Amino acid sequence: MRRDIFQAIADPTRRAIIILIASQAMTPNAIADNFHTTRQSVSKHLRILTECELVKQEQQGREIYYTLKIEKMKEIDKWIAQFRKIWETRFDQLDHVLSTMKKQKK
């Protein structure tokens, strides 16, 4: 199954993890402390986020730290802009249809 950024943000726990690690690198245990779910569940979300290439792991001593790949988050902005753009294009086309209709009436 292909992973992408939209799978990463489709889940509320993963969104919360993104917010958590946006400001600082954190170990899986430190992340899990913020949730009422099991550590396995948090691990699963971290694995998906990693597969979505939204987070990266860094080994520091004996611990693994997760950090957010901020440049990847910007893809969401691009997507929103694209969806908005679809509507803009659609409406520009309707403007064109309307002005053509107006000319034909005259």
Add this chain to the structure above:
Amino acid sequence: MSMSLFFDFTVDKQNNIINIKREFAADRSTVWDCYTRSEILDKWWMPLPWKSRTKSMDFREGGKWHYAAVGPNGEEHWSITTYTKIEPQKLFLASDAFCDADGNINAAMPSSKWTMNFSDTGKHTLVHGIMQFPDLVQLEQTIAMGFKEGLARAMEQLDAILAKQ
């Protein structure tokens, strides 16, 4: 278009709604026709290079619009719109779903309910489209973005972090 026409696009994630407002430089009955007559819809509904091609249109309560989005290489994505309520030149309600060439709805794909309101703004017409999704997943599938509330906050935080770097 050089003249500036009001355009507003907002996502209400708490209620799974997208609001799309747009003003058009034409009277209400003309704009109404553009949204409800398939021969006109086919001229603008799909953003280029896609085109919409109507297979059948029956604009009345309970009626359906069955059309394909046709891509530049001839690829076809079929959709069906079912009209549930119509008040001529004022509003219509519809549900939107993906389907096949025979009109069989694909339940695995996202669907949404539409309300289209038409009102006068001086000489122009304002169309306020409200897309309602049954749940967040479908909203996110469709617009593949899913943030005005939850992630918008994350975005602000990210913006703040980026600004510091």
